[in-house]
Amino acid sequence: MKIEVRSTELELTPTERVDLEERIASGLGRFYEQIHVVRARVRDINGPRGGVDVACHLMIVARTGVTVLIDERAASLKAAVDVALDRATFNLTRALGRARNLRTGRERQVPAAREKGDSR
Numbered sequence: 001m002k003i004e005v006r007s008t009e010l011e012l013t014p015t016e017r018v019d020l021e022e023r024i025a026s027g028l029g030r031f032y033e034q035i036h037v038v039r040a041r042v043r044d045i046n047g048p049r050g051g052v053d054v055a056c057h058l059m060i061v062a063r064t065g066v067t068v069l070i071d072e073r074a075a076s077l078k079a080a081v082d083v084a085l086d087r088a089t090f091n092l093t094r095a096l097g098r099a100r101n102l103r104t105g106r107e108r109q110v111p112a113a114r115e116k117g118d119s120r
Contacts, residue, residue: 001025001028001031001037003021004038005024006039006040007041008043009044010043010044010077012042023081023082024040024085027082028060028092031092034096036061037061038059039059039061040056040081041056042055054077054080056071056080056081057070058070058088060088060092062092062096064096068091068095070088
């Protein structure tokens with residue numbers, strides 16, 4: 001898994017950049033073999049005005065060709081990245097599951113229809 005971090009309008013120290021890369025690697029670690037590249041872009045939306053002003057954009061490209069895009073905003077860099085990683089994990093699990101089902105030819109299981117008069 002290759003991790004690329006870019007920042008615009010937000011100065012990241014080398015320590016913050018490494019911490020961000022480690023946080024992404026840890027958050028998506030269970031998909032290590034399936035992910036080709038993760039591109040993270042963080043930016044300060046409001047500048048010195050404050051408020052909910054840090055945005056984290058993740059683009060995750062799996063080896064199967066599946067791409068997951070996540071945009072998240074929060075008051076701090078850590079919060080934005082953590083929420084984005086939680087959403088990415090959820091969406092990546094779903095997308096990879098769908099791709100696997102398409103490859104194997106398995107369709108989604110639909111429960112049998114209830115009979116008339118069945119009060120369950």
